[in-house]
Amino acid sequence: QKEVEQNSGPLSVPEGAIASLNCTYSDRGSQSFFWYRQYSGKSPELIMFIYSNGDKEDGRFTAQLNKASQYVSLLIRDSQPSDSATYLCAVQTGGSYIPTFGRGTSLIVHP
Amino acid sequence: SAVISQKPSRDICQRGTSLTIQCQVDSQVTMMFWYRQQPGQSLTLIATANQGSEATYESGFVIDKFPISRPNLTFSTLTVSNMSPEDSSIYLCSVGAPTGSGNTIYFGEGSWLTVV
Numbered sequence: 001q002k003e004v005e006q007n008s009g010p011l012s013v014p015e016g017a018i019a020s021l022n023c024t025y026s027d028r029g030s031q032s033f034f035w036y037r038q039y040s041g042k043s044p045e046l047i048m049f050i051y052s053n054g055d056k057e058d059g060r061f062t063a064q065l066n067k068a069s070q071y072v073s074l075l076i077r078d079s080q081p082s083d084s085a086t087y088l089c090a091v092q093t094g095g096s097y098i099p100t101f102g103r104g105t106s107l108i109v110h111p
Numbered sequence: 112s113a114v115i116s117q118k119p120s121r122d123i124c125q126r127g128t129s130l131t132i133q134c135q136v137d138s139q140v141t142m143m144f145w146y147r148q149q150p151g152q153s154l155t156l157i158a159t160a161n162q163g164s165e166a167t168y169e170s171g172f173v174i175d176k177f178p179i180s181r182p183n184l185t186f187s188t189l190t191v192s193n194m195s196p197e198d199s200s201i202y203l204c205s206v207g208a209p210t211g212s213g214n215t216i217y218f219g220e221g222s223w224l225t226v227v
Binding site: 031032034041042043044045046049051088090092097098099101102103104 | 112142144152153154156159201203207210213214215216217218219220221223
């Protein structure tokens with residue numbers, strides 16, 4: 001059973017702070033990792049993906065991957081109220097062509 | 112990424128009826144999928160829509176309840192049959208694009224169904 005675990009939250013951070021969203025996964029054979037953002041009443045949209053250990057930065061977003069610890073995180077710098085949404089982690093193993101999604105973490109950025 | 116359009120975007124359906132959701136992609140894609148997202152839950156894959164052949168269903172989903180068509184590389188439909196309130200959910204059409212060692216999933220706007 002492939003599992004992707006996320007704290008459901010809500011995670012509440014003040015505007016301008018760094019929001020840290022975490023995700024753990026059970027399958028050591030996992031190779032591709034994705035973060036999606038889902039606003040209330042909308043469908044998920046891809047933020048970024050990461051394959052290699054370490055950090056990957058894209059604007060205010062940084063994905064961090066540690067395969068030894070089976071852990072992937074998303075950092076949002078200078079958080080804005082418009083970042084308030086549910087963030088979904090998705091993990092794909094090499095043996096599957098589709099990812100497994102976590103339940104998502106609700107993020108609230110308050111002014 | 113491809114533009115994925117779904118119809119209807121929302122509907123309120125009577126118990127026992129069936130509804131067909133249409134998904135149109137603006138470019139030819141090999142991989143198309145249908146997901147369900149029940150209230151407060153994560154995304155659950157219903158099936159892979161295969162062009163010119165029967166869909167491949169995930170455990171817990173059957174063709175009689177969720178018949179899927181895919182006549183070409185840009186279009187697919189999902190029917191939710193004999194609906195009950197438990198079928199109230201967001202239904203998402205998605206496409207897969209090869210990215211590095213995996214496939215990145217892109218979603219359509221979703222169809223919000225409420226069964227009363």
